[in-house]
Amino acid sequence: xxxxxxxxxxxxxxxxxxxxxxxxxxxxxxxxxxxxxxxxxxxxxxxxxxxxxxxxxxxxxxxxxxxxxxxxxxxxxxxxxxxxxxxxxxxxxxxxxxxxxxxxxxxxxxxxxxxxxxxxxxxxxxxxxxxxxxxxxxxxxxxxxxxxxxxxxxxxxxxxxxxxxxxxxxxxxxxxxxxxxxxxxxxxxxxxxxxxxxxxxxxxxxxxxxxxxxxxxxxxxxxxxxxxxxxxxxxxxxxxxxxxxxxxxxxxxxxxxxxxxxxxxxxxxxxxxxxxxxxxxxxxxxxxxxxxxxxxxxxxxxxxxxxxxxxxxxxxxxx
Amino acid sequence: xxxxxxxxxxxxxxxxxxxxxxxxxxxxxxxxxxxxxxxxxxxxxxxxxxxxxxxxxxxxxxxxxxxxxxxxxxxxxxxxxxxxxxxxxxxxxxxxxxxxxxxxxxxxxxxxxxxxxxxxxxxxxxxxxxxxxxxxxxxxxxxxxxxxxxxxxxxxxxxxxxxxxxxxxxxxxxxxxxxxxxxxxxxxxxxxxxxxxxxxxxxxxxxxxxxxxxxxxxxxxxxxxxxxxxxxxxxxxxxxxxxxxxxxxxxxxxxxxxxxxxxxxxxxxxxxxxxxxxxxxxxxxxxxxxxxxxxxxxxxxxxxxxxxxxxxxxxxxxxxxxxxxxx
Ligand SMILES: Cc1ncc(C[n+]2csc(CCOP(=O)(O)OP(=O)(O)O)c2C)c(N)n1
Ligand SMILES: [Mg+2]
Numbered sequence: 001x002x003x004x005x006x007x008x009x010x011x012x013x014x015x016x017x018x019x020x021x022x023x024x025x026x027x028x029x030x031x032x033x034x035x036x037x038x039x040x041x042x043x044x045x046x047x048x049x050x051x052x053x054x055x056x057x058x059x060x061x062x063x064x065x066x067x068x069x070x071x072x073x074x075x076x077x078x079x080x081x082x083x084x085x086x087x088x089x090x091x092x093x094x095x096x097x098x099x100x101x102x103x104x105x106x107x108x109x110x111x112x113x114x115x116x117x118x119x120x121x122x123x124x125x126x127x128x129x130x131x132x133x134x135x136x137x138x139x140x141x142x143x144x145x146x147x148x149x150x151x152x153x154x155x156x157x158x159x160x161x162x163x164x165x166x167x168x169x170x171x172x173x174x175x176x177x178x179x180x181x182x183x184x185x186x187x188x189x190x191x192x193x194x195x196x197x198x199x200x201x202x203x204x205x206x207x208x209x210x211x212x213x214x215x216x217x218x219x220x221x222x223x224x225x226x227x228x229x230x231x232x233x234x235x236x237x238x239x240x241x242x243x244x245x246x247x248x249x250x251x252x253x254x255x256x257x258x259x260x261x262x263x264x265x266x267x268x269x270x271x272x273x274x275x276x277x278x279x280x281x282x283x284x285x286x287x288x289x290x291x292x293x294x295x296x297x298x299x300x301x302x303x304x305x306x307x308x309x310x311x312x313x314x315x316x317x318x319x
Numbered sequence: 320x321x322x323x324x325x326x327x328x329x330x331x332x333x334x335x336x337x338x339x340x341x342x343x344x345x346x347x348x349x350x351x352x353x354x355x356x357x358x359x360x361x362x363x364x365x366x367x368x369x370x371x372x373x374x375x376x377x378x379x380x381x382x383x384x385x386x387x388x389x390x391x392x393x394x395x396x397x398x399x400x401x402x403x404x405x406x407x408x409x410x411x412x413x414x415x416x417x418x419x420x421x422x423x424x425x426x427x428x429x430x431x432x433x434x435x436x437x438x439x440x441x442x443x444x445x446x447x448x449x450x451x452x453x454x455x456x457x458x459x460x461x462x463x464x465x466x467x468x469x470x471x472x473x474x475x476x477x478x479x480x481x482x483x484x485x486x487x488x489x490x491x492x493x494x495x496x497x498x499x500x501x502x503x504x505x506x507x508x509x510x511x512x513x514x515x516x517x518x519x520x521x522x523x524x525x526x527x528x529x530x531x532x533x534x535x536x537x538x539x540x541x542x543x544x545x546x547x548x549x550x551x552x553x554x555x556x557x558x559x560x561x562x563x564x565x566x567x568x569x570x571x572x573x574x575x576x577x578x579x580x581x582x583x584x585x586x587x588x589x590x591x592x593x594x595x596x597x598x599x600x601x602x603x604x605x606x607x608x609x610x611x612x613x614x615x616x617x618x619x620x621x622x623x624x625x626x627x628x629x630x631x632x633x634x635x636x637x638x639x640x641x642x643x644x645x646x
Pocket of ligand 2: 142143144170171172173174175176
């Protein structure tokens with residue numbers, strides 16, 4: 001991978017990391033209503049996958065969706081404002097962290113229902129196939145979603161109908177407070193085999209590997225629609241949600257997380273590729289400034305008006 | 320005009336909508352080669368091909384969810400769920416996804432999908448193939464629900480549903496599929512019916528029966544019986560359950576001062592309960608008697624003939640309800 005490319009991916013990952021760290025602080029200060037599921041430790045997955053996608057390609061996501069959303073290129077201020085429940089949010093403050101969407105960027109929504117993004121994205125892939133523009137769809141889901149029935153329906157239909165969809169599993173080994181091996185009698189690789197589907201497994205914390213695998217799987221789909229599975233082995237650093245003390249995880253597992261930090265690994269790769277020492281510092285300064293401006297604007301933004309409660313339930317009749 | 324059956328009117332609406340708009344496509348179980356379990360989609364695969372008519376595996380959640388995703392990606396899917404009882408397997412996609420996408424994304428887009436499904440008994444199809452579950456969907460903000468009572472309405476409401484930018488559940492009635500009615504020969508003359516508007520089927524002065532689906536014909540029969548005794552009953556076909564035509568019902572009540580609500584679905588916590596509650600509130604001063612409801616008893620829809628006959632509402636029960644209201 002070229003240095004400039006790697007630097008760009010690093011920048012995108014850092015943007016997600018810093019945005020979530022800012023949210024973490026805002027949450028601790030009581031500024032974020034509701035639940036907050038952070039994807040710290042998983043940033044390489046959406047950045048790598050998005051590097052193979054355009055604005056016209058669609059993605060959908062789950063409850064841990066900040067990275068997926070930001071990697072798709074949504075407006076940062078609108079993103080912060082949404083999570084703070086402000087009127088200027090991407091969804092006018094009606095969705096929040098678990099429902100951020102930006103249809104103009106092909107981001108069909110985070111989702112509060114485990115597994116729900118799967119059929120939605122499968123349908124989006126069907127639409128792409130019918131529209132014959134070479135667009136594809138990608139769905140992010142966790143290892144926990146592998147136990148949902150609808151996943152199996154979608155693998156089956158996507159294969160039967162040769163739909164251009166990338167199934168991206170972020171396998172972080174945890175589903176809330178339960179380890180994956182207590183949740184699933186098989187694994188995704190075997191499921192992929194069962195459905196005769198192209199499958200690749202990568203270290204989801206190594207950005208170059210995720211980007212290369214995503215590129216290899218998505219490229220051919222545009223001309224010859226067919227589904228593929230990308231399983232990314234990754235790490236959930238924070239609790240299931242903010243406020244989760246994680247006393248169900250053992251100390252050894254937590255201690256090992258640092259060495260697999262995707263940001264750190266990307267920085268090392270940059271240095272190895274010959275990046276000048278001030279390159280990384282420069283990127284960090286830019287990202288911090290961008291985050292600060294977006295967070296400040298979102299904090300200053302107005303709350304939604306209670307009179308708007310019925311707006312957008314239905315499309316207004318044309319006049 | 321040609322006389323056609325209700326099921327053919329559904330078929331014609333799908334045909335015309337697919338001719339008019341290439342983004343309309345069909346998705347469901349056995350709807351292609353087999354033409355649908357009730358033949359609503361007969362010949363559509365031959366005419367429009369496998370890229371517009373998708374025979375799916377038995378995967379109701381995926382059918383509904385794919386309709387949501389395709390609708391968010393610029394298409395107008397029309398999904399068929401073979402029996403309304405099977406919509407239980409689509410609930411997350413309809414209730415949490417289709418219904419909420421527009422609102423929860425701040426009005427960025429909409430979900431122009433239709434889900435057609437037949438409800439109702441009369442076929443001895445038993446407890447899992449006869450239910451009328453429309454009240455569940457009418458309870459969910461973001462969904463629209465219509466229920467045509469005759470062939471012309473089956474055509475007109477389905478066309479309107481397909482045109483509608485928001486998700487619409489079109490509830491057909493199995494027992495009405497063979498019902499005959501007129502449809503204009505010229506495609507341009509076939510009309511859409513506005514969602515949210517009801518229709519006075521039979522005008523009257525003494526009492527109003529609000530009905531939908533199969534109960535409309537039952538209400539008409541009850542009205543005809545009572546006419547012999549000089550009791551003049553107005554019958555309203557709601558056509559659309561969510562939104563429903565509150566203005567029309569209130570206006571009728573303000574003339575007749577007596578109200579009965581009739582439907583095939585279980586009476587408790589049903590559409591009739593909502594209408595009765597609204598009219599007891601905004602129409603209180605107009606009422607001369609109690610609002611009565613006619614619906615199925617609080618039991619699963621039974622299989623055997625004697626049981627099912629006793630279970631389903633009919634003209635006699637609507638007549639009895641009218642007498643109670645008028646007493
Ligand atoms: C249908 C449904 N069931 C249960 C939940 C509660 N829940 C939220 S996240 C989660 C675990 C998901 O684990 P995974 O898919 O691996 O994602 P991760 O949190 O690890 O990113 C559960 C059980 C839910 N939101 N939706
Ligand atoms: Mg997990």
